[in-house]
Amino acid sequence: MILSVAGVSKSFGRSLVLDDISLDVPQGSRTAIVGASGSGKSTLLRLVAGFERPDRGRILLGDRALATPSSSVPAHRRGIGYVAQDGALFPHLTVAANIAFGLPRGTGARAARVREVMQLATLDPALADRFPHELSGGQQQRVALARALAPRPGVILLDEPFSALDTGLRDQTRRAVIDALERSGTTAVLVTHDQDEALSFGHGIGVMVDGRLAQAGEPAAVFDAPATAEIAGFLGAAVLLPARASEGVAQCVLGRVRIRHDRSGGAAAGVAMLRPAQLRLDADAAERNAVVHAVRSVGAVAEVSLLAGSDEPAVVELTVPLHELGSLGPGSRVGLRIDGGVVLYPGPTAAVARAETVSGDAPQPVGA
Amino acid sequence: MLIPVGYVVATAIGLGWHELAPLVFRPRVGELLANTALLLVLGVPATIVLGVGGAWLVERTDLPARRFFAVLLVAPLAIPAFVSSYGWASAIPSINGLWGGVLVSTLAYSPLVYLPALATIRGLDPALEESARSLGLGPWAVFARVILPQLRLAILGGGLIVAMHLLAEYGAFAFIRFDTFTTAIVVAYQSTFAGSSAASLGVVLATLCLVLLVMEAGARGRARYARVGTGSPHPPSLARLGRAAPATVVALACLGIASTVVPLVNVVRWLGASDASAFAEIPAAAAQTALLAGGGALGAILVALPVAWLAARYPGRVSRALEAPYYLASSLPAIIVALALVTVTLRFVPAMYQTVVTVMAAYVVIFLPRALVPLRAGIAQVPESLEEAARSLGTSPLVARLRVTAPLLLPAVAAGAALVALGAANELTATLLLAPTGTRTLATQFWSAASAIDYPAAAPYAMLLVLSSIPAVALMFSHARGGRVR
Numbered sequence: 001m002i003l004s005v006a007g008v009s010k011s012f013g014r015s016l017v018l019d020d021i022s023l024d025v026p027q028g029s030r031t032a033i034v035g036a037s038g039s040g041k042s043t044l045l046r047l048v049a050g051f052e053r054p055d056r057g058r059i060l061l062g063d064r065a066l067a068t069p070s071s072s073v074p075a076h077r078r079g080i081g082y083v084a085q086d087g088a089l090f091p092h093l094t095v096a097a098n099i100a101f102g103l104p105r106g107t108g109a110r111a112a113r114v115r116e117v118m119q120l121a122t123l124d125p126a127l128a129d130r131f132p133h134e135l136s137g138g139q140q141q142r143v144a145l146a147r148a149l150a151p152r153p154g155v156i157l158l159d160e161p162f163s164a165l166d167t168g169l170r171d172q173t174r175r176a177v178i179d180a181l182e183r184s185g186t187t188a189v190l191v192t193h194d195q196d197e198a199l200s201f202g203h204g205i206g207v208m209v210d211g212r213l214a215q216a217g218e219p220a221a222v223f224d225a226p227a228t229a230e231i232a233g234f235l236g237a238a239v240l241l242p243a244r245a246s247e248g249v250a251q252c253v254l255g256r257v258r259i260r261h262d263r264s265g266g267a268a269a270g271v272a273m274l275r276p277a278q279l280r281l282d283a284d285a286a287e288r289n290a291v292v293h294a295v296r297s298v299g300a301v302a303e304v305s306l307l308a309g310s311d312e313p314a315v316v317e318l319t320v321p322l323h324e325l326g327s328l329g330p331g332s333r334v335g336l337r338i339d340g341g342v343v344l345y346p347g348p349t350a351a352v353a354r355a356e357t358v359s360g361d362a363p364q365p366v367g368a
Numbered sequence: 369m370l371i372p373v374g375y376v377v378a379t380a381i382g383l384g385w386h387e388l389a390p391l392v393f394r395p396r397v398g399e400l401l402a403n404t405a406l407l408l409v410l411g412v413p414a415t416i417v418l419g420v421g422g423a424w425l426v427e428r429t430d431l432p433a434r435r436f437f438a439v440l441l442v443a444p445l446a447i448p449a450f451v452s453s454y455g456w457a458s459a460i461p462s463i464n465g466l467w468g469g470v471l472v473s474t475l476a477y478s479p480l481v482y483l484p485a486l487a488t489i490r491g492l493d494p495a496l497e498e499s500a501r502s503l504g505l506g507p508w509a510v511f512a513r514v515i516l517p518q519l520r521l522a523i524l525g526g527g528l529i530v531a532m533h534l535l536a537e538y539g540a541f542a543f544i545r546f547d548t549f550t551t552a553i554v555v556a557y558q559s560t561f562a563g564s565s566a567a568s569l570g571v572v573l574a575t576l577c578l579v580l581l582v583m584e585a586g587a588r589g590r591a592r593y594a595r596v597g598t599g600s601p602h603p604p605s606l607a608r609l610g611r612a613a614p615a616t617v618v619a620l621a622c623l624g625i626a627s628t629v630v631p632l633v634n635v636v637r638w639l640g641a642s643d644a645s646a647f648a649e650i651p652a653a654a655a656q657t658a659l660l661a662g663g664g665a666l667g668a669i670l671v672a673l674p675v676a677w678l679a680a681r682y683p684g685r686v687s688r689a690l691e692a693p694y695y696l697a698s699s700l701p702a703i704i705v706a707l708a709l710v711t712v713t714l715r716f717v718p719a720m721y722q723t724v725v726t727v728m729a730a731y732v733v734i735f736l737p738r739a740l741v742p743l744r745a746g747i748a749q750v751p752e753s754l755e756e757a758a759r760s761l762g763t764s765p766l767v768a769r770l771r772v773t774a775p776l777l778l779p780a781v782a783a784g785a786a787l788v789a790l791g792a793a794n795e796l797t798a799t800l801l802l803a804p805t806g807t808r809t810l811a812t813q814f815w816s817a818a819s820a821i822d823y824p825a826a827a828p829y830a831m832l833l834v835l836s837s838i839p840a841v842a843l844m845f846s847h848a849r850g851g852r853v854r
Binding site for chain 2: 049050051074075076077078079080081082084085086088089090091092101102144147148150151153157
């Protein structure tokens with residue numbers, strides 16, 4: 001059963017929160033919706049869950065219409081699980097009673113199903129008789145997931161379920177949740193503002209910007225070829241360099257580079273985007289095209305900020321293992337090379353990529 | 369709910385200016401007005417000083433035996449004001465008039481300021497006081513410049529409640545022959561029934577209430593929505609009383625003796641003098657009290673639930689406008705509510721006149737805020753996401769409320785019901801006017817014996833009223849110490 005959202009719009013008062021959203025989530029897959037706060041991603045989830053009704057558009061699960069402009073299946077008849085940001089565990093019920101909440105009463109299979117989903121969510125069976133306030137944050141979220149999984153819903157929706165957890169616990173809980181979803185084969189939609197979380201969640205990713213679904217696809221493909229420079233910067237550190245383009249090659253301050261995706265519509269000039277991990281620093285290169293501007297050591301690595309090119313130098317930041325840094329320091333001339341191609345966008349753009357944090361007396365960042 | 373308000377307005381219009389003016393502008397009314405105004409001007413500040421001072425002493429100083437005094441200061445709440453007045457009047461018959469009224473009412477009502485002040489002080493972050501100390505302020509300056517301003521809402525709210533009680537109190541003042549509007553209305557009612565004299569006094573009394581409400585709302589200003597922090601991250605550092613400690617302990621002990629020990633000792637003294645016949649009617653009276661108070665509590669919860677639900681879930685102008693008449697009607701003295709229900713039942717539904725249902729309806733009107741406030745807080749504390757979670761698990765909205773919201777709301781319902789029932793059990797004026805002939809509650813039985821100066825016969829009822837109040841007072845005290853209703 002495919003979950004499909006078709007042309008859905010939603011306003012609260014005068015503000016348009018969702019603008020013509022269309023998205024398909026295949027059965028058994030995991031899709032993450034990522035966006036800044038206020039981009040409408042939680043509202044999308046609440047529409048699918050049935051807590052709100054769309055103004056326009058349709059939501060279907062298989063061939064069953066969940067919401068159309070004229071009708072809406074109430075939340076409790078949709079068979080769609082929902083895990084809230086804080087877990088929303090019922091404080092007056094034990095862990096076992098919370099998990100059994102959505103299971104039909106009076107059947108002997110309840111206890112067995114509770115044990116089954118607790119195991120699925122890697123919850124210690126000894127926790128069954130505890131109350132929610134006696135659990136850690138990570139345990140609470142895993143109970144919330146187990147509770148949502150117990151009635152075998154067609155789809156599970158997760159609304160920023162890890163954001164309230166601290167860093168170490170977050171990774172561990174995230175892995176446990178993805179594992180449980182994988183083993184149960186449940187279709188899942190996750191909403192998050194964390195790019196890494198979205199990129200690592202599963203099979204699909206959708207990027208929301210200002211109430212629109214700006215791009216959707218497989219995580220690797222979207223990360224590799226973001227539709228706009230803004231999305232590129234939002235999904236991860238990006239280096240943006242002004243470039244002239246001809247015949248699939250971009251000419252920028254770091255030389256000539258292959259254009260692997262042209263998003264500029266064939267323009268002759270634009271902005272080339274690459275990831276800092278593509279940059280190779282070579283102290284002994286024949287052509288030294290950059291000057292070290294500042295070095296900050298952070299544990300085992302060093303964050304190096306360089307001025308690339310001579311006429312209009314661009315600020316480029318990258319991370320280098322400390323042992324590869326050698327004797328490099330401010331003022332050292334080095335060679336900087338780009339591994340793999342770049343993505344070309346129309347430009348110059350006002351978008352400030354995250355790689356271009358400038359400090360001190362450095363010249364203006366490119367494109368600013 | 370709007371019957372009492374409508375009654376006052378209709379009376380004022382019905383009598384007309386030409387008939388109302390001579391009834392209002394006469395020496396007797398001037399005398400009552402002076403008495404009532406003096407009572408407010410002397411009594412309200414006195415309760416504020418005792419309540420706020422007491423709360424600060426037990427919470428933020430190194431007062432010896434602080435826990436004992438914390439309980440002693442709230443204890444008068446368990447003694448109905450008319451029982452306290454009976455204790456004093458039966459011990460020292462010469463107590464009367466204004467000073468007697470101020471003494472008795474201040475002692476009886478200071479917990480009404482003490483409790484909100486205590487809750488607020490406990491909710492204050494000690495870091496504020498410590499910052500002030502580090503800026504060079506002494507303990508008294510910290511109290512005056514840091515604590516007191518944050519107590520504004522507690523003082524205004526508590527002061528308003530005390531003022532409303534002073535306006536509404538009948539029994540306590542009748543004992544010591546101190547005339548206020550309420551006692552005068554009861555006297556007028558007893559002589560001329562629901563005549564224009566009682567009605568016109570009622571109009572003046574209701575106007576006084578309205579003036580107080582408006583004054584309090586004005587003084588609150590924007591501070592109304594300010595929220596106090598949820599709790600103390602670390603225990604506060606306590607101000608040292610030093611050489612003032614012994615005198616403070618003696619003063620608090622004297623206060624406790626006057627407010628609690630004197631009334632109780634006298635109740636016990638008369639109890640020793642009462643014969644077996646005084647106890648004969650107690651079971652019947654207790655049963656009738658339980659029936660009426662329980663019915664009132666149930667009714668108040670049923671009426672309060674939808675209003676509290678709207679206020680907590682859909683806060684805004686509409687829900688505030690819906691709430692307002694409830695608070696307005698409930699701030700009218702019980703005597704006016706009673707007069708209104710007498711008039712309305714006689715004129716429109718004579719079958720309801722002096723029935724159990726009418727008494728319960730009066731309790732609902734008079735004590736509704738006691739149910740509304742904990743219910744609203746309780747509902748606000750049940751996150752909507754819990755109901756959404758239940759719905760996503762396949763339960764319909766109604767079942768979700770029954771299975772999730774209702775059990776979580778139970779403590780708030782119990783607290784509200786207990787507070788309404790306590791108020792109803794101690795209620796005198798409306799019960800006297802509205803109850804079916806032959807009704808005997810603990811309060812009315814006490815009253816008929818005590819007002820006939822048969823002190824020994826009244827004592828068992830006084831004792832029962834005090835004992836039955838203790839659980840509800842303990843509940844209020846633990847809420848105040850916990851900082852919020854849970």
